[in-house]
Amino acid sequence: MKKFTAPELKSVLLKDSVMAPRQKNCYAATIPQCIKQTIDTGRIQAFALDWKEGMPNQPHVFWDSDVAKVLEGMAYTLALNPDPALEKIYDEWVDLICSAQQPDGYLNVYFTIVKPEDRFKHLSYAHELYCAGHLIEAAVAGYQALGKTKLLDCLCRYADYLCSVFGFEEGKRRGWPGHEEIELALAKLYRLTKKEEYRKLLQYFINDRGTEPNYYEEVEKDPAPRKYAQADVPVREQTSGTGHAVRQIYLCCGMADLAEIDQDESLLAVCERLHDHIVSKQMYLTGGIGSNFYQEKFSVDYDLSNGGLMYAESCAAMGFALFAIRMFNITGNTKYLDTVERCIYNGILSGISLDGNQFFYTNYLEVDENLPPAVDSRERQPWFGCACCPTSFARFLPQLGKFIYSVNAEENEISLNIPAANHAEIELKGKKVVFDVESGYPYDGKIVVRIKSEAEFTLKFRIPGWCRKWNAKLNGAEINEKAITRCRNNDILELDLEMNPEWYYANPRITTNTGRIAIMRGPIVYTLEEIDQTCPVREMILKLDEPLKLVAAPDGLPSDVPVIEGKALREKFAGEELYPTTPPEYSEVTFRAIPYALWQNRGDCNMAVWMRRA
């Protein structure tokens, strides 16, 4: 079953104009900002365990996870950018965190100093095992990216303790994480340490979940988490994205990991079913998932409204990409890379400002002053009380290189997943393979891949799902396969992925989008910001029979961004009546659309991805 793994983080140096600058700004702005907030809000200091009732900054149940995610991001960032000052903070934080570990191995600020009597009593909503999972991920990252072992040793002790508490075995208790995360963390820890107990605990958390009697009902006396926390049926019976979207998608990651570890085809089939269901019925065009603002949930199929009380949390899109890359690495099916790419270039990068220090929780597909946002502000914010999104970016962006290639040592094979410009030095069966990818991807479909290799290997390259026509040349000669089976030193692969602006309709079951149209070009979803138009976006009807052309980027956006220009009708009513009976009049106007991920980088204005069509 297992085919691919991600190459080592340091082996891929991004050189493209979309991901590389985001990664750079993550180092320059996102990480420093998250560090500052983590300090200012008392999150890191809480690990000193000196908070007492009545003092400010009472630790919150999910604070440990925020610290862990920033720490994880720091580890990746340090691997890519050695920085003694940053490393000093990293080491100090690790010391402080490790100092909070209890004699039995337990490590959680809130349940050590705020509610020590409640340890493991409120798994449904108290984020206790979620925090453990993120700390484990941070520890594994610290070891893999920097070779540091202190946090890893500490978290192994905590994991050992968790193994002694939870499980199927006699004498151990039941308990399901309310917010999944520990599962994928245990998979990482198992893969690193090969310690069988971690695999067993992972198996327990996956396989006990949703069985009867329901743990939440039986022990915590609360039926609400059944659906909200994906525990209504055993995980192998799940058929669609259900409940809290980030929880669902982190569970999917853990399920995929366990499927690979156990070579469990039936579990893998469940993962594929969930992926396919979400992609075909529950996903925004941008890759955003979890459309229901209230409780950050998946809604019913096809409920994908564009504004107001919609959601599409940044964390959920990142989680979806992390699930999809796992599924590609296990199966080699490129449909999962289409999901990865759709999420990264659209619904993920939309969640963070170009300069890296402002964040969306909700990724709207439409804003209008007459369409009230569910949250106080429709603009990106520097931080949130519930800070999962900023800290998710802090750990996600430094990992972008891991999505570019997948390596299959067993079959002597490397997959070029996303042909963004990069320089990579990948070890394959002890030999070094060097790639230099030159491209304007994702804004241009012409790609040149120069290969230096100490040995022959198979190079697979992906033709994206959106691409209708492509051409590949190996050393100047056309090839028809999506692979070079005996790739040699000095080979040059030239790829030409035809990339035209295309109209996308919506299934009429998405009732808010009937009569509407969206534009994509390659993997990029476009949107109309009012700042680029000559009339209100809500008055425009895009003319589908008129050609679309590319024009230069406006001030305030990177200069290589292809802007799409076309014709529209402006529908104008004579007065301001609420319900006029006099038909409107029409005039022709030009519209300009920019990549969705770049919206609201030139101030706040109305915006719509799905426009009326004529």
Place this chain on the structure above:
Amino acid sequence: MKKFTAPELKSVLLKDSVMAPRQKNCYAATIPQCIKQTIDTGRIQAFALDWKEGMPNQPHVFWDSDVAKVLEGMAYTLALNPDPALEKIYDEWVDLICSAQQPDGYLNVYFTIVKPEDRFKHLSYAHELYCAGHLIEAAVAGYQALGKTKLLDCLCRYADYLCSVFGFEEGKRRGWPGHEEIELALAKLYRLTKKEEYRKLLQYFINDRGTEPNYYEEVEKDPAPRKYAQADVPVREQTSGTGHAVRQIYLCCGMADLAEIDQDESLLAVCERLHDHIVSKQMYLTGGIGSNFYQEKFSVDYDLSNGGLMYAESCAAMGFALFAIRMFNITGNTKYLDTVERCIYNGILSGISLDGNQFFYTNYLEVDENLPPAVDSRERQPWFGCACCPTSFARFLPQLGKFIYSVNAEENEISLNIPAANHAEIELKGKKVVFDVESGYPYDGKIVVRIKSEAEFTLKFRIPGWCRKWNAKLNGAEINEKAITRCRNNDILELDLEMNPEWYYANPRITTNTGRIAIMRGPIVYTLEEIDQTCPVREMILKLDEPLKLVAAPDGLPSDVPVIEGKALREKFAGEELYPTTPPEYSEVTFRAIPYALWQNRGDCNMAVWMRRA
């Protein structure tokens, strides 16, 4: 200022095919059902004050209001339909309620037996003065409709007590009703008793509201009710529907009453401004108001989405009609009658099933299986834990006759507000005027009014705002005025209000309705129920250039209901893709639309008022 009052309830006998059957079913089904629920849930028994902690049916803060509203409805119903069995229940309830009055005059179940220590401590959310208001309304109704005085005496004592507690005067305390209602009730009580204290308390509640220091913040230590309960600014500075819609509109009723009582032109101007703002920016085509499901609130201007998390509570539409008829009676401006009529024939009657025993809280303008309703069921329900809507119908429907005419004794004038078929015997300055109105209104614009009168008077008749062309004849001779200034015995007025199906657009600021169209004919808003179509409603695009014609009503609807038939395009995509790129294909289909108020009387199916247009 004051021009009109409603005629006595018994003086108007409805004979039309829309209101009369609803009123009949209110007597036959709504009232009995409300009585049964009021008994079964313990609401009436609670007045025995024998509930104790641990017993079932713990009284709730708003229960008194439910009982009061049913009682009010019983009084009107008994006036129209003498019924000894019903009157026995009425009298027993009155006895029980009066027995709950405390020695100081206080009368509230919850704050007598559940939380006696909290009397008047939580005005913001505890419905205490709201319950008092409804009890006063019931008492006034019992006296005016049936001549009964027991409840009135009891409530006068309670009102006297309230006057001793609240007010501007030295020694009295501040306090603002969280849910307005007591204001309009005090106005009724003042008009009946002419007791100056009641007017003073009404003045206090209106004029202190929203002043600084804010009572909710200062005393109840909660800033939330500021906007939610219309207390953010003094009422005279209010400019738009704000916060909880029913609260806002009941406040408007009280303000209009005080404006009339005090002949206060500036307060009247505020009422007009609020009415006009709501009508021009915050009202559904159906007259529904308060579009925000969460907290049942007014939203920002133009946020009038059709499904999902919309609201348009039945009670709010009834409140709006009650406010608008007050405004017409004070000003004589028929724009308010347009509001009355829009609400009654659409957003109010939609809230109750034809048979009178199922109710909507939310009045959706669109339902689709892919558009999840905010509530558990999108179907009408026989009762709700929060039972305001059923009990509002129980008291509103028997009063429908009060909307038909307005009487201005001072100017010897009667206004025919809504020309629905009826027989009326109205006393004007001691003389009797008898009207026999024959019409198919609101389904037909031809009206014949036969007048018997002991003396001459002025008959004003309204030409509705929707009517583009009309013709009036007095005794066969055409007249051009909207009045007969010297109406005599045996006069016959013939009115012909041209009534054609018309297309209504939506202001593009209602972003969910851009590209959509609705149909009205006369005062009736139409809707497409899927049961009447040959394809899913969501796939249909109405053809505006094709004629609309009237066809017979389908089985299950009253036989005189004019159904509108027209042509539509069916837009069909080849597959089930979520985001197809292949353009859809079109075929022509016939659509049928029924009056919105009649939807979901033939089972549950998809429905939409606002349809795509071509």
